[in-house]
Amino acid sequence: MSVTVRVPAKVNVRLAVGAARPDGYHDLANVFLAVSLYDEITATPADELRVTCEGPDADRVPLDRTNLAARAALALAERHGREPAVHLRIAKDIPVAGGMAGGSADGAGALLACDTLWGTGAPREELLDICAGLGSDVPFSLVGGAALGTGRGEELTGLEVGGDFHWVFALSARGLSTPAVYREFDRLGEGMDIPRPVADQAVLDALAKGDPTALAVALANDLQPAALSLCPELGDTLAAGRAAGALAALVSGSGPTTAFLALDAESASDIAGVLRASGTCRDVRTAAGPAAGATVLN
Ligand code: C5P
Numbered sequence: 001m002s003v004t005v006r007v008p009a010k011v012n013v014r015l016a017v018g019a020a021r022p023d024g025y026h027d028l029a030n031v032f033l034a035v036s037l038y039d040e041i042t043a044t045p046a047d048e049l050r051v052t053c054e055g056p057d058a059d060r061v062p063l064d065r066t067n068l069a070a071r072a073a074l075a076l077a078e079r080h081g082r083e084p085a086v087h088l089r090i091a092k093d094i095p096v097a098g099g100m101a102g103g104s105a106d107g108a109g110a111l112l113a114c115d116t117l118w119g120t121g122a123p124r125e126e127l128l129d130i131c132a133g134l135g136s137d138v139p140f141s142l143v144g145g146a147a148l149g150t151g152r153g154e155e156l157t158g159l160e161v162g163g164d165f166h167w168v169f170a171l172s173a174r175g176l177s178t179p180a181v182y183r184e185f186d187r188l189g190e191g192m193d194i195p196r197p198v199a200d201q202a203v204l205d206a207l208a209k210g211d212p213t214a215l216a217v218a219l220a221n222d223l224q225p226a227a228l229s230l231c232p233e234l235g236d237t238l239a240a241g242r243a244a245g246a247l248a249a250l251v252s253g254s255g256p257t258t259a260f261l262a263l264d265a266e267s268a269s270d271i272a273g274v275l276r277a278s279g280t281c282r283d284v285r286t287a288a289g290p291a292a293g294a295t296v297l298n
Helices: 068-079 102-118 124-134 138-143 178-188 201-209 212-218 224-230 234-243 265-278
Strands: 003-020 026-045 050-054 086-091 146-150 155-158 165-171 248-251 258-262 283-289
Touching (some): 003 212, 026 102, 068 124, 102 124, 124 138, 138 146, 165 212, 165 265, 201 212, 224 234, 234 265
Antiparallel strands (some): 003 026, 026 283, 146 155
């Protein structure tokens, strides 16, 4: 018997970042939108905990106990006093180290897959609590849809979305480490007065209306200057997508994936074609959001 869970990637349509806290984290007002790029995690009984990964970027995924899928299985097993005797197979489609919560998706997916396989029946609150312990973006991977994340991003309030938003994602040849991008954010902000992060009402209204033109003028990512500082060539990708007709272009989360908001699915496909030919990125994907959170497939 095995259990397969499908988990979406995310894009941040507003990532407002406050000053570094004493614990090193940053308070956020983080508006997440789940999009239709998915990893699938299959849990099968095994003699001991084992993680394998397949997909184009599989060689860049750690298979040891630093993998969030492994950590999720260990955390659930420990809470319920059982052995984490499971093989977790990750079918990876979300860009690795790309700012789209691919690692977080695998953590949330493995948690739900193990809970189902083992019949643990952990209440939703417990699953969310384990997710928050695994990483700031992991609770959102479980929940999906659209949500405002406060605290370090793990305290979620669900948001209404009035329609589908169509996106193009340009994948970079290299990855960016999230802590390195936050460190660069701190360095660039040294000596400056960094305001308390808030989610602009205009972003929430545009989401609620399902209005891409309104969202395009409201979306913003406070980590973008830091990501561009570490990866200046992303400026060329952003410019190429804007020139191709994107309503808006921004770095996704901590990057280096860049995200382009399109008017509709047809426009997204046109922008993807132009970006693919531009020579400014490694690969291009289209996706729509909101997408459902972690879902058991069998
Ligand atoms: O929570 P998570 O383990 O995903 O965070 C990875 C790193 O990103 C943290 O160690 C920290 O450097 C940075 N981070 C932050 N503030 C947040 C979320 C993440 O500084 N709200």
